[in-house]
Amino acid sequence: MLLPCTAFTLISLVLQRMSGRLSGQRSRTSLSLAGLMACLAALLVSTGVIYLYVDSLQGAAEQAGYPQTSCRPGHFKISNMKSCAAWLQCAQVRADVRPLKLIGQGAVKKVYLAEWSGQKVALCRLASQDYLEDFLHGLGMLQALQDTAVVQLVGLCAEDHSFVTEYHPHGSxxxxxxxxxxxxxxxxxxxxxxxxxxxxxxxxxxxxxxxxxxxxxxxxxxxxxxxxxxxxxxxxxxxxxxxxxxxxxxxxxxxxxxxxxxxxxxxxxxxxxxxxxxxxxxxxxxxxxxxxxxxxxxxxxxxxxxxxxxxxxxxxxxxxxxxxxxxxxxxxxxxxxxxxxxxxxxxxxxxxxxxxxxxxxxxx
Structure with missing residues (x-):
């Protein structure tokens, strides 16, 4: 896709003019002030095109099956974490995951907004012993199916019937x-x-x-x-x-x-x-x-x-x-x-x- 003037060209030229680098070099460039203004207008018209273009490139990469960054099995990386960490185990879930408020409840589990190491996470606890089998099945699936298509598992404590996942504020x-x-x-x-x-x-x-x-x-x-x-x-x-x-x-x-x-x-x-x-x-x-x-x-x-x-x-x-x-x-x-x-x-x-x-x- 060819645009009358790319964003990178425009920004570069504007910065060069502001720093005076184009002073005395007008003979070396054919871009006049009028041309610069035309370029700016073209950029404004093309903003939507650039957005679509970048989005389409992202979609093309996904369609081609390019690998996405993820942690090795048994590890997670959420929010602004710089590196992957091992799933939290019972001692860490009990000591370091602090529930803040109930944000959801179904027949199988209750979900709490919680905090761990300065990060917002979701803490899930069994709601009724009648659904213990379903709860454990869901936890087993989370462990087995960790992928970019599945919410990240942060920690688990099967003996307490609880686990922790990444928190998404928009909800379902x-x-x-x-x-x-x-x-x-x-x-x-x-x-x-x-x-x-x-x-x-x-x-x-x-x-x-x-x-x-x-x-x-x-x-x-x-x-x-x-x-x-x-x-x-x-x-x-x-x-x-x-x-x-x-x-x-x-x-x-x-x-x-x-x-x-x-x-x-x-x-x-x-x-x-x-x-x-x-x-x-x-x-x-x-x-x-x-x-x-x-x-x-x-x-x-x-x-x-x-x-x-x-x-x-x-x-x-x-x-x-x-x-x-x-x-x-x-x-x-x-x-x-x-x-x-x-x-x-x-x-x-x-x-x-x-x-x-x-x-x-x-x-x-």
């Missing part, structure tokens, strides 16, 4: 509209950032469906609200999955299918295969057929529709995603695309739309 994806409504974040409320969040969501599904701990299904997703609550919105407007308490393993080839809970599921949000298939016959968990990870794919269009909201340019995003979303909603699970198939379409749409936006603004 449920808060997206409220965050964008804040004056300091309205600038970020663009189709580019919203589509990138949707891309993150599908990327996380792909990771879970191909994880180091086997193919995992997001079972805490029986409603849109419950699904959104499983993801945290980071300060730089990315997504990480946070709640892994209900993440059973599926192995279709080995005959291992899953059932999300022992109660009858209803509503349009859950996939058709998750609904009781025997009409008026009373529900029986023993008779309910199992299913696989394609239940997650069924829900993709609804989650993406929420993420895109009513942002300007969102209609064009939905237009480009129309076909793949129709495929996600196929009644027969085997006919739905994989998370990787959907991810490839999302990446392609993101790149195409950024490219077209650059071309349109370049023509100004």
């Amino acid at each position: 994806l449920l808060n997206l509209e409220g965050v964008f409504a804040q004056e300091q974040h309205q600038f970020h409320d663009t189709w580019q950032i919203r589509l990138r969040l949707a891309l993150d969501y599908v990327s996380i599904l792909h990771f879970l469906h191909n994880s180091p701990a086997g193919r995992r299904v997001m079972c805490d997703s029986n409603s849109l609200e419950k699904t959104l609550s499983q993801f945290l919105l980071t300060s730089d407007f990315r997504l990480v999955v946070n709640d892994l308490d209900a993440l059973p393993k599926v192995d279709v080839g080995g005959g291992l299918l899953v059932k999300c809970g022992h109660q009858e599921l209803t509503g349009d949000f859950v996939a058709p295969e998750q609904l009781w298939p025997f009409g008026n016959k009373p529900f029986s968990d023993d008779l309910m057929p199992g299913y696989d990870e394609k239940t997650d794919i069924w829900k993709v269009p609804d989650v993406t529709r929420f993420i895109m909201g009513g942002v300007r340019g969102g209609d064009l995003v939905h237009f480009h995603l129309f076909q793949v979303h129709n495929e996600c909603k196929r009644e027969e699970p085997k006919l739905r695309p994989s998370a990787l198939d959907v991810l490839r379409v999302y990446r392609s749409v993101y790149s195409i739309m950024v490219r077209d936006a650059l071309k349109s603004r370049d023509a100004l």
